[in-house]
Amino acid sequence: MDSPKLSEEDVAKSFRKLYRKAKAFGLTEKQLASLQSVRGLQAPLLSKSRKRLLKTSVLYPCLCVLLAVVAIPCISLVSEWPMSPEKLARLCLETVGLDSEDIINNDWCLVRAPDELLDFxxxxxxxxxxxxxxxxxxxxxxxxxxxxxxxxxxxxxxxxxxxxxxxxxxxxxxxxxxxxxxxxxxxxxxxxxxxxxxxxxxxxxxxxxxxxxxxxxxxxxxxxxxxxxxxxxxxxxxxxxxxxxxxxxxxxxxxxxxxxxxxxxxxxxxxxxxxxxxxxxxxxxxxxxxxxxxxxxxxxxxxxxxxxxxxxxxxxxxxxxxxxxxxxxxxxx
Known part of the structure; x- marks a missing residue:
């Protein structure tokens, strides 16, 4: 006969009872953590917490930065706020280590069309x-x-x-x-x-x-x-x-x-x-x-x-x- 399926709350209550009994017998946190059965229970919990930590501390901030990098130039090009397109171009060029003064003053192109196409x-x-x-x-x-x-x-x-x-x-x-x-x-x-x-x-x-x-x-x-x-x-x-x-x-x-x-x-x-x-x-x-x-x-x-x-x-x-x-x-x- 199959045993009744326990809910997550029932499992948590049972685990807390076992934990209190183990502590009553004098087992330390380090001894409990070294038990193979405890490590098996902790693995999925740690995996979930690590994923949650990765999302909150890395992915979400990176996504916000990416959106800002895309949104600010678009807003600047349309409304010239908070800087003009020329200032924005200078900032971007200098950020990647290029000489903005030379490139802008000499009308360099990021993508140059072949000379054969210019006459067309x-x-x-x-x-x-x-x-x-x-x-x-x-x-x-x-x-x-x-x-x-x-x-x-x-x-x-x-x-x-x-x-x-x-x-x-x-x-x-x-x-x-x-x-x-x-x-x-x-x-x-x-x-x-x-x-x-x-x-x-x-x-x-x-x-x-x-x-x-x-x-x-x-x-x-x-x-x-x-x-x-x-x-x-x-x-x-x-x-x-x-x-x-x-x-x-x-x-x-x-x-x-x-x-x-x-x-x-x-x-x-x-x-x-x-x-x-x-x-x-x-x-x-x-x-x-x-x-x-x-x-x-x-x-x-x-x-x-x-x-x-x-x-x-x-x-x-x-x-x-x-x-x-x-x-x-x-x-x-």
Whole structure:
């Protein structure tokens, strides 16, 4: 005959009676705990208490922290409380040990789209300003007032043939001149590598240091052709380069100059492929207009370009004229 099933309360009462009798016989807590039957009874109870302790002391606090980590950024992004999205981004980047100042100021992306996809998502371009242009005017001795009236805001390309008058750049600039400025392990080269843009185009160069490490023969056009560009955002290098050119005489007095120079350099007759330039505040379409025996004239829309041959060296000067700001940059090749 089966014995009646005891409830948990009956079992607890019976256990307490046994416990009191054991204590009456003089058994200690340690002796009772060492009994195999007691350990067998304690095992499921300890397992339940440990699970309860794990939930209350570990899992629940972790869940609360996780919810806070997710909720606070969402609230901040929507309401800018208690901090703006930029401050929140800086905090997150610095928490994981990244330089927030460098990443935010240089517009780094956490997930960068492949260059091949960028053109597919670019807004349609309006080409009305260059429709009907079949030639490029060449002028000299033009006054700032005439230049502003005829070319600065009209979108008409023009070549100013005497734009470099009184410049020592024609004599001083060369591959060796720039190589001496960007010496190996120099602060200038390190600054260019860390915070300046570099455009290898269709070469195998990965940095400016590799460019100035090429052989002398290739640098002077006796090897594989090359063409590269970079932004000169180091003040010490900029001061050395700017010693050899001055503000173009024909720019209007209200025009502004940028702190950054863009330098493009390469083999004669070899340049960037046809592309839409995203360097400047406006979009320029690069194309070649005329080719002469010794002088190749190229142009950007709203950009002046002229090239001279001297001692088998090719130097390309490009003056960028911003449509709205009328800022200018000087480029050399």
């Amino acid at each position: 998502f670019r807004p349609p371009l309006k080409c009305d300003f260059c429709r009907g242009i079949t030639s490029v005017e060449k002028v000299s001795g033009i006054s700032p007032e005439e230049f502003e009236k005829k070319y600065a805001y009209s979108g008409r390309p023009v070549v100013v043939t005497d734009a470099t008058r009184n410049w020592t750049a024609l004599e001083a600039f060369s591959f060796e001149f720039l190589k001496d400025i960007y010496k190996p392990d120099s602060p200038v080269l390190k600054s260019s590598h860390d915070s300046c843009q570099f455009f290898p185009y269709k070469t195998s160069f990965e940095s400016l240091a590799q460019v100035f490490n090429m052989s002398t023969e290739r640098a002077h056009g006796n090897g594989e052709p090359w063409y590269i560009g970079w932004s000169n955002c180091d003040s010490s290098a900029a001061n050395l380069i700017r010693n050899h050119y001055s503000r173009p005489y024909f720019l209007p007095r209200v025009s502004e100059s940028s702190k950054t120079d863009w330098i493009f350099m390469g083999s004669p007759g070899y340049g960037a492929h046809m592309h839409v330039s995203a360097i400047m505040p406006f979009i320029s379409i690069i194309f070649t207009l005329l080719t002469f025996e010794e002088t190749r004239i190229s142009t950007y829309v709203d950009v002046l370009v002229f090239q001279v041959q001297k001692q088998h060296r090719s130097i390309l000067f490009v003056i960028f004229l911003f449509i709205k700001k009328l800022s200018y940059h000087i480029h050399f090749r």
